[in-house]
Amino acid sequence: QGGAMVAAADAHSVLSLLGNPYDSMEPVRTVLGSVGEVVDLKFLPGEGRPKMAVASEGPAVRILHAQDFSVHKTLAGGHDGAVLALDVSPCGSWVVTAGKDRICVLWNVEREEKVAVATGHTEAVGGCALSRVVGKYR
Numbered sequence: 241q242g243g244a245m246v247a248a249a250d251a252h253s254v255l256s257l258l259g260n261p262y263d264s265m266e267p268v269r270t271v272l273g274s275v276g277e278v279v280d281l282k283f284l285p286g287e288g289r290p291k292m293a294v295a296s297e298g299p300a301v302r303i304l305h306a307q308d309f310s311v312h313k314t315l316a317g318g319h320d321g322a323v324l325a326l327d328v329s330p331c332g333s334w335v336v337t338a339g340k341d342r343i344c345v346l347w348n349v350e351r352e353e354k355v356a357v358a359t360g361h362t363e364a365v366g367g368c369a370l371s372r373v374v375g376k377y378r
Contacts, residue, residue, distance in 0.1 A: 280325050284349065286332035293335050293349075295323040301337055303349060318345035318354045327370045338365035 277297040283306065284291045290306035293315075300316035301323055321340035328335055334355075335347045344358040344365055 279323065282326060282328045284328050284332040284335075285330060291332075293326055293328055295326045295337065297322055299323060299339070299341075301326055301335060301347075303335075313349065313352050315347045315349070315352060315354075318347065318357070319343065321364075324364060325367045327368050329370045330372060330374045334370060336368045336370050338368035340364040344368050 278294060279297065280295045282293050284293060284303065289312075291303050291312055292306050293301055293303055295301050299319040299321060300314055302311050303313040303315070304310065305312055315335060315337070318337065319339040319341050323337045323339050325338040326335055333349055335349055336344060337347065338344045342359070342361040342364060344361075345354055346356040346358075347353065348355050
């Protein structure tokens with residue numbers, strides 16, 4: 241049974257690996273310089289081509305096709321500073337981002353729309369999480 245993994249290989253690259261995690265995983269692609277400094281990345285569950293959400297040194301999160309790293313969607317207009325962390329819902333429809341601007345933003349991925357903003361933090365927000373309960377968020 242094969243698998244896939246992506247990792248922030250260094251400050252300016254994303255490394256794509258394929259294989260069985262119990263065997264040696266072979267790098268299949270390294271993307272250099274195309275996304276800036278990678279801060280966080282997660283796979284989006286769902287139908288169709290595999291996708292991943294990538295936060296990199298700016299205020300936007302890009303949803304990339306995992307196979308060729310082409311941009312599928314961009315979640316922008318929610319943060320005034322760098323996005324420091326992100327998480328993805330189990331259904332793949334929602335992304336939450338945490339930022340240097342002291343807010344968290346909930347996004348509808350399909351509509352590329354900011355749905356809610358959590359304010360009131362006194363410092364940069366370095367982490368965020370969505371429930372692992374399986375099913376569609378409403």
